[in-house]
Amino acid sequence: MSAEQHDLVSRFPAGGVAAVQAPCPTPSGEALQLESISHRFDTVTAAEDINLSVEPEELLCLLGPSGCGKTTLLRFAAGLERPQQGRVRIGSNLMSDAAGSTWTPPEQRQVGLVFQDAVLFPHLSVLDNVGFGLPKMSAREREQRSRALLAQLGLAPFAESFPHVLSGGQQQRVALARALAPSPRIMLLDEPFSGLDARLRDRIRDDTLHLLKRNGTATLLVTHDPEEALFMADRIAVMRDGRIVQQGTPTDIYCNPQDPFVVRFFGDVNEVRGVVGDGRVETPLGPVDAGHLTDGTNAQVLIRPEALSVEKRSGPIDHSHSHVLMSRLLGGASFIHLCVHQGNDEFHMHAHMPGVFLPQRDDPIDIHLDQSQAFVFPA
Numbered sequence: 001m002s003a004e005q006h007d008l009v010s011r012f013p014a015g016g017v018a019a020v021q022a023p024c025p026t027p028s029g030e031a032l033q034l035e036s037i038s039h040r041f042d043t044v045t046a047a048e049d050i051n052l053s054v055e056p057e058e059l060l061c062l063l064g065p066s067g068c069g070k071t072t073l074l075r076f077a078a079g080l081e082r083p084q085q086g087r088v089r090i091g092s093n094l095m096s097d098a099a100g101s102t103w104t105p106p107e108q109r110q111v112g113l114v115f116q117d118a119v120l121f122p123h124l125s126v127l128d129n130v131g132f133g134l135p136k137m138s139a140r141e142r143e144q145r146s147r148a149l150l151a152q153l154g155l156a157p158f159a160e161s162f163p164h165v166l167s168g169g170q171q172q173r174v175a176l177a178r179a180l181a182p183s184p185r186i187m188l189l190d191e192p193f194s195g196l197d198a199r200l201r202d203r204i205r206d207d208t209l210h211l212l213k214r215n216g217t218a219t220l221l222v223t224h225d226p227e228e229a230l231f232m233a234d235r236i237a238v239m240r241d242g243r244i245v246q247q248g249t250p251t252d253i254y255c256n257p258q259d260p261f262v263v264r265f266f267g268d269v270n271e272v273r274g275v276v277g278d279g280r281v282e283t284p285l286g287p288v289d290a291g292h293l294t295d296g297t298n299a300q301v302l303i304r305p306e307a308l309s310v311e312k313r314s315g316p317i318d319h320s321h322s323h324v325l326m327s328r329l330l331g332g333a334s335f336i337h338l339c340v341h342q343g344n345d346e347f348h349m350h351a352h353m354p355g356v357f358l359p360q361r362d363d364p365i366d367i368h369l370d371q372s373q374a375f376v377f378p379a
């Protein structure tokens, strides 16, 4: 537990949730709004004119590489840091305004905070940890609410246990239940699954998603993991260097990326350069529609490996034709290294094929391109 997290837990209950008597009514308008937020730490721009809102019941993922400013935005929402410019609203209430004197401390914001570490009270039972943020409820109501949340997370048998006997994943679920217990206006989750091993992480993500949706809780989730964002989010905001590069539904972001950074951030890509002619760019896999780019523009074409469909050709080994370099089974998909020919040029490309498809080294192949996963940008 970091010193700051210890302080937070001591200052206000439930690991960052202000104590409330009963579930809050759903606020009108956005659950959270960050308006024109800018902030610098010395020479680092952590936030540059950020405008972001989370709707009631919506789960918004802030996605980006380490150091891009995700946690800083979450801290502005929680009231753990004051932005140098801009405003923060929770529900219809102004929480902070850099231009004026408005400032609401974290314990009065009715937010639920969950960090990468569970930060439980070691001397309290699981049940009492979850009920800690509900001091104004009767003991009976508090117990009912806590047990109901524990049951939703499969933790009912551990209600009387103490945190030290729980696994890391179970502790993280208790932290979630505790943050949710007072029905916060918004849950702020900062990489809550990143300390868990892969299989456990998948289960807890799934449990968390269902819990948040069942409770209709607006949530801002910070993550650097694109798969996690796709799995969890109703909407994703992709960040880089303190700026939001693109925001939209997971399908928008994945299938209609507006910037090469967004394409690359979601995984491996095959890159080809060319010049737009007749509204297209010639690639070793055939012509790709250049969209709005005008003829003569130098272009980069980013092609996702799953856009390549590989078929084995019958016939002898012929290195003047596209062929297989190596195949690996990844589990649900196969990863194939290809030598792709275009005239006298050779390109090393990657293909993902569903299921078990493992052509041998040197096998001659035909390749079909799914243009919906090929994206053209100015070079």
Ligand SMILES: Nc1ncnc2c1ncn2[C@@H]1O[C@H](COP(=O)(O)OP(=O)(O)OP(=O)(O)O)[C@@H](O)[C@H]1O
Residues within 6 Å of the ligand: 041, 042, 044, 045, 046, 064, 065, 066, 067, 068, 069, 070, 071, 072, 073, 224
């Ligand atoms: N209190 C601080 N003092 C100085 N620089 C800071 C402070 N807090 C954050 N920064 C810097 O601001 C930038 C954004 O940091 P932030 O923690 O918000 O990024 P992040 O995207 O959450 O990264 P990570 O995923 O690694 O946590 C980084 O360059 C970081 O070093």
